[in-house]
Amino acid sequence: MFTIGDFARHGRVSVRMLRHYDATGLLRPAHVDPANGYRSYTAAQLARLNRVIALKDLGFTLQQVRAILDEEVTAGELRAMLRLRRAELEAEMTAAASRLAQVEARLRSIESEGQMPVNDVVLKSLPSVRLAELTAVAPDFDTIGPVIQPLYDELFRRLEAAGIAPSGPGVAHYEDAPDGGVLVHAGVEVSAPLGEDDGLRVVDLPPVEQAATVVHRGSMEAVLPTVQTLGRWIEANGYRSAGHPREVNLECPESRDDWVTELQEPVRSAGQGR
Helix, strand or coil: CEEHHHHHHHHCCCHHHHHHHHHHCCCCCCEECCCCCCEEECCCHHHHHHHHHHHHHCCCCHHHHHHHHHCCCCHHHHHHHHHHHHHHHHHHHHHHHHHHHHHHHHHHHHHCCCCCCCCCCEEEEECCEEEEEEEEEECCHHHHHHHHHHHHHHHHHHHHHHCCCEEEEEEEEEEECCCCCEEEEEEEEECCCCEEECCEEEEEECCEEEEEEEEEECCHHHCHHHHHHHHHHHHHCCEEECCCCEEEEEECCCCHHHCEEEEEEEEEECCCCC
16 A cells, blocks of 8 residues: 555645545545554555546546546546547647737737838739639638638548649638628639539639739738738729738748748729729
8 A cells, every 4th residue: 555645646646635535535545544544545546546637637626527437437438538628628729829829910010010011012913723622711810720721631631532633822712701701712723624512612713903912921820910011002002902812822831930922912993993
């Protein structure tokens, strides 16, 4: 048997916590010396301790933990719970990282107001391009990232399964969703017949007579200063936006900080009608 101190070290918990688990009935000592009240534990009790800690980490209250353990949850069931909780935590971390990147981009945009160079903006026409694409709705432009990346993952999976090889770069484009939000189209250039199969569409993106374009270097979470530079150039040069921009993925290495993306925003002269 182990003393409470030795058991605490092997279980990587505090003596105080073991006493609390004893008081609540979660983990009773194997033996309590009637003369001095010293608690002793067996190695077999580490299994129950592990389950208590794991369920606590899943967010269960101690009362719920006790109820679950009294029902003798199996190791397989507990592993499934832990995997689910891990997936939830990973999703929360990804969302938090995306929000942090957006805050940093907003801060950089504020700090660089009036200083962003606009001489890199180029006005040009855009040809028609054939895309294979998948579509989903994002609540707003701030939440496009978590929507578009799974779309691209699924798009390339489906193209590979269909034996269709991309013939050019990825092209994302956007529309106002009918019921609010943003209709996100994640596409890639292909040489394939027009059509639709189970949500995967092959479409011709129409040509654009005039578009203000600028190259963004870095992750798309940090695109805000570039977007606003483009907007300032459009106004300063007597144009107005004629639709949502396209995003052409020129280079997509493993590190998103090294991505190169061209933003292409359709424009018309400010004097032209809508």
